[in-house]
Amino acid sequence: MFDWDAVWKFILSPFFLQAAWTTLWLSVVAQLAGVILGLFLALMRMSRFKWLSFPVQVYVWFFRGSPLLVQVLLLWDGLPKLVPGLLFSQITCILIAFSLNEAAYMSEIIRAGISSVDPGQMEAARALGMRYWLAMRRIILPQAARVIIPPLGNEFNNMLKTTSIASVIGLEELTGTAEILGAPTFSIFELLIVATVYYLLLTTLWDYFQRWIERRLDPEYAAKGGRPGRRPGQKSWAQRVLGFGNPPLESGELIAGGHGGAR
Amino acid sequence: MTQQQSYNGYQEQEPPLSAAPSQAAESAEMVLVEQAVKRFGDLLVLNNVSMTVKRGQVVVIIGPSGSGKTTLLRCINHLEKIDSGRIYVDGQLVGYRLVKGRLVEAQEAEIAKMRAQIGFVFQRFNLFAHMTALENVIEAPIHVLGMPRGEAVAQAMELLRKVGLEEKAHVYPHKLSGGQQQRVAIARALAMRPKLMLFDEATSALDPELVGEVLKVMRQLAEEGMTMVVVTHEMGFARDVADHVIFMDHGVIVEEGPPEQIFDDPQSERTRNFLGLIATD
Numbered sequence: 123m124f125d126w127d128a129v130w131k132f133i134l135s136p137f138f139l140q141a142a143w144t145t146l147w148l149s150v151v152a153q154l155a156g157v158i159l160g161l162f163l164a165l166m167r168m169s170r171f172k173w174l175s176f177p178v179q180v181y182v183w184f185f186r187g188s189p190l191l192v193q194v195l196l197l198w199d200g201l202p203k204l205v206p207g208l209l210f211s212q213i214t215c216i217l218i219a220f221s222l223n224e225a226a227y228m229s230e231i232i233r234a235g236i237s238s239v240d241p242g243q244m245e246a247a248r249a250l251g252m253r254y255w256l257a258m259r260r261i262i263l264p265q266a267a268r269v270i271i272p273p274l275g276n277e278f279n280n281m282l283k284t285t286s287i288a289s290v291i292g293l294e295e296l297t298g299t300a301e302i303l304g305a306p307t308f309s310i311f312e313l314l315i316v317a318t319v320y321y322l323l324l325t326t327l328w329d330y331f332q333r334w335i336e337r338r339l340d341p342e343y344a345a346k347g348g349r350p351g352r353r354p355g356q357k358s359w360a361q362r363v364l365g366f367g368n369p370p371l372e373s374g375e376l377i378a379g380g381h382g383g384a385r
Numbered sequence: 386m387t388q389q390q391s392y393n394g395y396q397e398q399e400p401p402l403s404a405a406p407s408q409a410a411e412s413a414e415m416v417l418v419e420q421a422v423k424r425f426g427d428l429l430v431l432n433n434v435s436m437t438v439k440r441g442q443v444v445v446i447i448g449p450s451g452s453g454k455t456t457l458l459r460c461i462n463h464l465e466k467i468d469s470g471r472i473y474v475d476g477q478l479v480g481y482r483l484v485k486g487r488l489v490e491a492q493e494a495e496i497a498k499m500r501a502q503i504g505f506v507f508q509r510f511n512l513f514a515h516m517t518a519l520e521n522v523i524e525a526p527i528h529v530l531g532m533p534r535g536e537a538v539a540q541a542m543e544l545l546r547k548v549g550l551e552e553k554a555h556v557y558p559h560k561l562s563g564g565q566q567q568r569v570a571i572a573r574a575l576a577m578r579p580k581l582m583l584f585d586e587a588t589s590a591l592d593p594e595l596v597g598e599v600l601k602v603m604r605q606l607a608e609e610g611m612t613m614v615v616v617t618h619e620m621g622f623a624r625d626v627a628d629h630v631i632f633m634d635h636g637v638i639v640e641e642g643p644p645e646q647i648f649d650d651p652q653s654e655r656t657r658n659f660l661g662l663i664a665t666d
Binding site for chain 1: 462464493494497498499500501502503505507509511512513514515524525528529570573574577
C-alpha cells in the first residue's frame with residue numbers, strides 16, 4: 123500500500139532539505155563551469171586555426187555522442203584503473219563529468235549566439251583599435267547573450283533533473299537520498315514522490331526566475347509599461363548588473379542577419 | 386595597363402588645422418601604398434597598386450563595383466591583409482614589422498594601436514546595436530585610450546552636436562535613420578582623434594534623401610583639414626571636395642589626378658566609359 127505518512131514524514135525532513143540543497147548547488151556549479159568552459163570551447167571552435175577548432179569538434183562529438191551516465195561511470199570506475207591511485211571523491215567526480223558534458227552543449231549554444239551577431243560589429247570594434255578580448259567582452263558577448271540566455275535557461279532546468287544521475291555512484295542528492303532512506307523501510311516509492319515534489323519545486327522556481335530575467339533583458343519592457351516610472355535612459359536591472367539588455371531583436375533579424383539601412 | 390599619372394602633379398596642401406597638428410613635423414605622406422597585391426583565391430583584387438595621400442589631403446577613389454577600391458581602403462588599416470607590397474601610414478608600416486629585412490605580421494596590440502589612430506566609416510554603419518549613440522561614441526575612448534568617463538562624455542556630446550545629433554544621444558541605433566546612424570558612426574570614429582579618416586562608401590546604403598546630411602558632415606571635416614581617403618559613388622562630392630581623384634578598375638589604378646582633369650578631361654578610355662555610364666545613370 124502507498125504510505126502517505128512516509129511522504130508527510132520526510133517531505134520537510136532535514137534529509138530532504140539537505141538533499142535539495144545538494145542538488146541545487148551541484149547544478150549551479152556544474153552549469154557555471156559548463157558556461158565558462160563552453161565559452162572558451164566556442165571561441166576555439168570558431169577559430170580560423172584548424173588546430174584550435176578540430177579538438178573542440180572531437181570534444182563535442184564525444185560528450186554529446188555518449189551518455190552522461192557512461193561518462194560518470196568512466197570517470198568513477200575507469201579512471202582509477204587507468205591511473206592507479208587517482209580516486210576522486212563522488213562530488214568531484216560528478217562535478218567534473220557534469221561540467222565537461224555541459225560545456226559541450228554550452229559551446230554549441232554560445233557559438234550560435236556569437237554567430238548571430240553581425241560580423242560588422244566585430245569589424246567596427248577592431249577598426250576602433252579594440253583587441254579581440256575587449257571586443258568580445260564589450261561588443262560581441264553582450265549582444266550574443268540575448269540569443270544565449272533562453273536556451274541557457276533550458277539547460278539549467280535540465281541540469282537540475284540530470285543531477286539524479288549522481289545517485290548511481292552513491293551521492294546523496296534528491297534521488298540518492300530517496301533510495302538510501304527508502305531501502306530499509308521498503309518506502310522507495312513514497313520517497314521518490316517526495317524527491318519528485320522537490321524537483322518540481324526547483325524547476326518551477328527556476329522557470330519563474332528565467333522568465334523574469336528574459337523580461338528584464340527585453341528593452342521594450344519599460345516601454346510596454348512593465349515598470350512604471352523608469353526614467354528615459356535609466357537602466358534596467360539587467361543592464362546595470364549584466365551590462366546589457368538593449369535593444370530588442372527586430373523580427374527576422376536573427377535569421378536574416380539584419381536588413382540594411384533600416385537597422 | 387594605361388598610363389598612370391605621376392605624383393608630381395599634386396597640389397601642395399596647407400597643413401591641417403584640427404587633425405593632429407603635433408605630428409606636422411613627421412613625413413608629409415600620411416598614406417603610402419607601394420605595389421600592393423591582394424588576392425581572394427584566384428581573383429587578383431589589387432594588382433600592384435601604389436598611391437600616396439599627403440597630410441591634409443582628401444583623396445577620393447572611384448570606380449565600378451569589384452574594381453578593388455574598397456579592398457584597398459580596408460588594407461590601409463589592415464582589416465584586409467595584403468599579399469605583397471607595403472603600406473605605410475604616417476611613416477609606419479601597416480600590419481607588419483620589418484625583422485632582419487623580412488616582413489613579419491605585427492602583434493595584435495601593435496595593429497590595434499595603429500587602428501586606433503585611423504578612423505574607419507563603414508558602408509553599413511556598424512554602430513554597436515546594444516549601446517545608445519552616446520555610448521557608441523564614448524566606448525573606444527574609454528576602453529582603448531583610457532580616457533576618463535567624464536571627459537569622454539563631454540567630448541562625445543561635442544561631437545554629436547557637431548554632426549547635429551546632440552538630442553539623439555540617448556537613442557539606440559535601431560531608432561535612428563540610416564543617415565543619423567552614419568553621422569553617429571562618424572562621431573564615433575572622430576572620438577578617437579584620428580589622424581586619418583577612411584570612408585568606405587559611406588552613403589551607398591542610404592536612402593537618397595539622407596545622403597546629403599552625411600556628405601555635409603564629410604565636407605565639413607575636409608574643410609577642417611582632416612586627411613581623408615574616400616571611396617564613393619558620389620561624383621559631385623568627388624568633384625567638389627577631393628584634392629585628388631583616383632579611378633580604379635580591375636584592381637589597378639587606371640588614372641589619377643586633380644578632379645578637374647579626371648572629370649573634365651579624362652585621359653583613359655576606361656575612365657571616360659565609366660564616367661559616361663555614371664552620367665547617363
